[in-house]
Amino acid sequence: MSKTANSPRVIQSTVQPDDTQVFEAFRRWGYLAANLDPLGFLQPLDYPELRLAGEAADRARRIYCGTIGAEFMHIPDPARRLWIIERLEAPAPEPNRARILERLIRADLFEQVMQARYLGSKRFSLEGTTALIPLLDEILIAAAERGAVESVMAMSHRGRLNVMTHIACKTPRDIFAGFEDVDPRSVLGGGDVKYHVGATGSYKAGEREIAIHLVSNPSHLEAVDPVAIGRARAKQDRFGGNSRGSQPAHDLVLPVVMHGDGAFAGQGILAETLNMAGIHGYTVGGAIQIIVNNLIGFTTIPAELHSTRFASDVAKRLPIPIFHVNAEDPGAVVRVGRLALEYRYAFASDVVVDLIGYRRHGHSEVDDPTITQPLLYRKIKDHPPLWQIYAQRIAMDAAAIAAQIREEYETAQRDAGKLKKIPALRQLPGYWSAYKRGRYDRSYEVDTGVAAEALGEISRVLSSTPKDFHVHPKVKKLLDQRAEMGAGKRPVDFGYAELLAFGTLIREGTPVRLSGQDSRRGTFNQRHSALFDTEDEHEYVALEHVAPGQARFESYNSTLSEASVLGFEYGYSRDFPEALVLWEAQFGDFANGAQVITDQFISAGEDKWDLPSGVVLLLPHGYEGQGPEHSSARIERFLQLAAEDNIQICQPSSAAQYFHLLRRQALRPWRKPLVVFTPKSMLRNPAASSPLADFSRDRFLPVVPDAEVATGARVLVCSGKIGHELRAERSRLKNNSTAILSLEQFYPFPEAELAAELARHSGEIVWVQEEPGNMGALFYVVPKLRRLAGAGRSVLSIKRSPSASPATGSVKAHELEQKTLLTLAFST
Numbered sequence: 001m002s003k004t005a006n007s008p009r010v011i012q013s014t015v016q017p018d019d020t021q022v023f024e025a026f027r028r029w030g031y032l033a034a035n036l037d038p039l040g041f042l043q044p045l046d047y048p049e050l051r052l053a054g055e056a057a058d059r060a061r062r063i064y065c066g067t068i069g070a071e072f073m074h075i076p077d078p079a080r081r082l083w084i085i086e087r088l089e090a091p092a093p094e095p096n097r098a099r100i101l102e103r104l105i106r107a108d109l110f111e112q113v114m115q116a117r118y119l120g121s122k123r124f125s126l127e128g129t130t131a132l133i134p135l136l137d138e139i140l141i142a143a144a145e146r147g148a149v150e151s152v153m154a155m156s157h158r159g160r161l162n163v164m165t166h167i168a169c170k171t172p173r174d175i176f177a178g179f180e181d182v183d184p185r186s187v188l189g190g191g192d193v194k195y196h197v198g199a200t201g202s203y204k205a206g207e208r209e210i211a212i213h214l215v216s217n218p219s220h221l222e223a224v225d226p227v228a229i230g231r232a233r234a235k236q237d238r239f240g241g242n243s244r245g246s247q248p249a250h251d252l253v254l255p256v257v258m259h260g261d262g263a264f265a266g267q268g269i270l271a272e273t274l275n276m277a278g279i280h281g282y283t284v285g286g287a288i289q290i291i292v293n294n295l296i297g298f299t300t301i302p303a304e305l306h307s308t309r310f311a312s313d314v315a316k317r318l319p320i321p322i323f324h325v326n327a328e329d330p331g332a333v334v335r336v337g338r339l340a341l342e343y344r345y346a347f348a349s350d351v352v353v354d355l356i357g358y359r360r361h362g363h364s365e366v367d368d369p370t371i372t373q374p375l376l377y378r379k380i381k382d383h384p385p386l387w388q389i390y391a392q393r394i395a396m397d398a399a400a401i402a403a404q405i406r407e408e409y410e411t412a413q414r415d416a417g418k419l420k421k422i423p424a425l426r427q428l429p430g431y432w433s434a435y436k437r438g439r440y441d442r443s444y445e446v447d448t449g450v451a452a453e454a455l456g457e458i459s460r461v462l463s464s465t466p467k468d469f470h471v472h473p474k475v476k477k478l479l480d481q482r483a484e485m486g487a488g489k490r491p492v493d494f495g496y497a498e499l500l501a502f503g504t505l506i507r508e509g510t511p512v513r514l515s516g517q518d519s520r521r522g523t524f525n526q527r528h529s530a531l532f533d534t535e536d537e538h539e540y541v542a543l544e545h546v547a548p549g550q551a552r553f554e555s556y557n558s559t560l561s562e563a564s565v566l567g568f569e570y571g572y573s574r575d576f577p578e579a580l581v582l583w584e585a586q587f588g589d590f591a592n593g594a595q596v597i598t599d600q601f602i603s604a605g606e607d608k609w610d611l612p613s614g615v616v617l618l619l620p621h622g623y624e625g626q627g628p629e630h631s632s633a634r635i636e637r638f639l640q641l642a643a644e645d646n647i648q649i650c651q652p653s654s655a656a657q658y659f660h661l662l663r664r665q666a667l668r669p670w671r672k673p674l675v676v677f678t679p680k681s682m683l684r685n686p687a688a689s690s691p692l693a694d695f696s697r698d699r700f701l702p703v704v705p706d707a708e709v710a711t712g713a714r715v716l717v718c719s720g721k722i723g724h725e726l727r728a729e730r731s732r733l734k735n736n737s738t739a740i741l742s743l744e745q746f747y748p749f750p751e752a753e754l755a756a757e758l759a760r761h762s763g764e765i766v767w768v769q770e771e772p773g774n775m776g777a778l779f780y781v782v783p784k785l786r787r788l789a790g791a792g793r794s795v796l797s798i799k800r801s802p803s804a805s806p807a808t809g810s811v812k813a814h815e816l817e818q819k820t821l822l823t824l825a826f827s828t
């Protein structure tokens with residue numbers, strides 16, 4: 001093929017465009033020819049559609065190809081495009097230059113003092129993108145003018161300490177104390193590095209104050225995004241819910257999420273989070289997304305980080321504006337900040353600000369960047385700090401103020417060295433004061449039983465529909481059965497036990513929020529938290545009509561995502577301890593798509609950051625011949641995460657047990673994440689249903705004793721659905737000497753309860769599980785059983801053979817395996 005055949009063809013029109021067409025071209029493509037990179041590596045494109053001459057073209061070029069590159073013509077709504085056009089084409093407002101300069105000096109000198117004093121410590125300097133500080137200042141001032149009272153902020157390592165000081169308003173002394181590491185004994189085995197911990201503070205934004213919550217985050221880039229959005233949503237709901245009242249709640253709480261350019265382009269959890277932005281159950285009325293873009297990720301250049309010209313392109317999945325801005329034009333940066341904020345308030349939309357600068361040092365300051373980018377860093381070495389460039393540009397002598405600020409930071413550094421303890425940088429909000437964290441204590445227990453009369457009243461609401469509502473015939477049958485369950489005329493099944501738990505809780509004042517894929521109906525057709533009219537599909541949610549003055553009930557079908565949805569619900573639980581917040585996996589094994597959230601936040605958050613959560617994970621689990629991916633919720637992985645009473649791990653084997661477990665989670669003052677292995681076939685197994693009377697007994701039993709064999713000569717210990725199968729096999733064999741105990745709470749381990757039950761029986765103890773020998777609770781339970789058994793009493797185990805995949809894909813092979821398990825369990 002010839003070379004010319006490959007070059008882009010430019011169609012030259014012979015017709016001269018009029019002024020409107022000229023402007024349209026620049027509005028659409030101008031950002032590609034804008035001057036965005038202070039060091040000039042991201043060269044403006046010589047874009048064919050912009051090769052236009054004349055007065056209109058010159059004017060349009062000044063607006064659209066300067067230091068602001070506005071990408072917005074992909075937004076389908078003309079009103080939104082016009083809104084942006086009107087503002088960009090109006091004269092730029094005069095910035096408060098002295099204020100900007102002072103912030104730039106502070107941001108730069110803060111880093112410089114740390115570099116001088118703590119050489120060899122990691123801090124991830126902001127130098128090269130210090131315009132972030134005046135950008136956030138302007139955003140917060142404009143937000144306060146619109147009534148914002150809180151801002152939930154999230155960011156990774158880059159410039160975090162700078163933001164903590166200058167935006168969350170922690171004193172430099174308190175930040176420097178982290179480098180002094182004055183009290184290592186207080187955090188043995190726990191705590192986190194200083195550039196991950198959160199901060200709370202108050203920012204003076206013009207005449208008003210905005211409370212700042214900088215969210216604690218792990219090293220895993222972007223994992224904090226959905227957590228921050230969930231936290232913002234919870235805070236908005238605390239103010240009365242989205243779009244309720246005269247001042248919509250989303251006006252009051254502003255989410256600001258900051259990203260690196262590499263992370264923004266690369267991490268799927270951000271794409272998942274952006275996808276939730278406009279969805280009713282998850283919206284926060286728009287977040288400001290800022291890319292702190294230094295055109296490098298560790299040692300990797302943009303061409304290796306994204307397939308597109310800009311890191312921001314993943315945000316184009318949403319119809320939202322992207323404002324690229326040259327970080328070395330602070331006036332333009334501040335202008336973009338206000339524009340972005342006003343757009344968010346005008347349209348309840350996300351906005352992206354792509355702040356393009358450079359990185360003065362290596363990835364961290366202990367890293368030598370000249371090894372991989374020698375030319376770039378030669379150029380950066382000779383490049384003056386932004387405050388000096390800006391002071392010169394606006395003809396201000398900044399030497400005196402710089403000296404005074406430097407002295408301020410040096411004094412703070414000396415004071416930090418004298419501290420005996422590292423000061424706490426954040427405080428839990430007041431709504432946490434009624435709740436306990438840390439170790440479990442028996443005094444936290446409460447009765448969770450509900451009188452039959454109250455259950456009957458709630459059931460009457462849950463099992464009926466408004467007069468003119470057309471119920472699906474299958475649902476009608478279920479509602480009739482539920483009416484009988486609530487009246488004590490038939491055992492209550494798992495699905496209804498859950499709705500009764502929700503119904504009783506909201507009646508008593510505990511809000512309930514449930515989200516997951518297809519959770520409203522329930523993957524297994526078991527829940528029906530919302531009913532759909534067969535004639536017009538309008539919906540009816542009986543749980544919204546349980547009693548006057550009841551608490552809120554919400555159930556949402558989530559997007560097809562695990563990480564971001566679980567992250568969101570974890571975040572929500574962090575700011576709504578009064579509520580029962582549940583995330584449901586479609587099948588338990590899909591929870592591994594959210595592993596980062598489980599590992600980094602749910603199980604370790606309290607240990608690292610002293611931040612509690614009561615989030616509940618519902619993970620369908622059980623071996624039913626559905627193949628490798630629909631069988632196991634990977635009990636073993638959660639057990640491995642358990643220590644220091646950080647989480648609760650339970651598998652209730654009956655409807656009443658599930659009811660008490662959910663109510664216990666909400667009613668105990670102890671806030672701890674709860675992982676529940678939930679049923680599939682047990683949903684329809686009559687043996688797993690419970691008489692209504694069991695809902696009135698006092699509480700959840702961590703160990704369910706054997707109701708038939710009081711003193712067995714042998715004892716099987718198991719958990720979940722296999723217990724029902726073992727009991728059925730026992731009665732088939734007419735065996736009355738083998739006791740079966742069901743372990744319903746794995747962690748915290750109910751040692752006393754289990755020991756008492758084991759003591760009632762004699763002979764060998766056998767742990768029976770459905771999972772292969774390298775999975776399930778075996779590795780966790782058997783050593784504990786051995787300890788409880790003591791010398792002379794043997795402990796054996798029955799399980800599937802160790803296997804690389806959790807389960808067979810063949811139904812027949814599954815049945816054969818299951819039969820063998822049961823046979824072995826009763827062979828001595």
Ligand SMILES: Cc1ncc(C[n+]2csc(CCOP(=O)(O)OP(=O)(O)O)c2C)c(N)n1
Pocket residue numbers: 158219220221259260261262263264292294296297298363
């Ligand atoms: C999920 C994840 N993968 C890898 C890393 C390791 N890592 C830390 S910083 C970094 C580069 C980030 O680049 P960028 O997002 O551009 O931010 P910058 O450090 O340049 O500000 C990498 C790869 C990480 N922290 N998280």
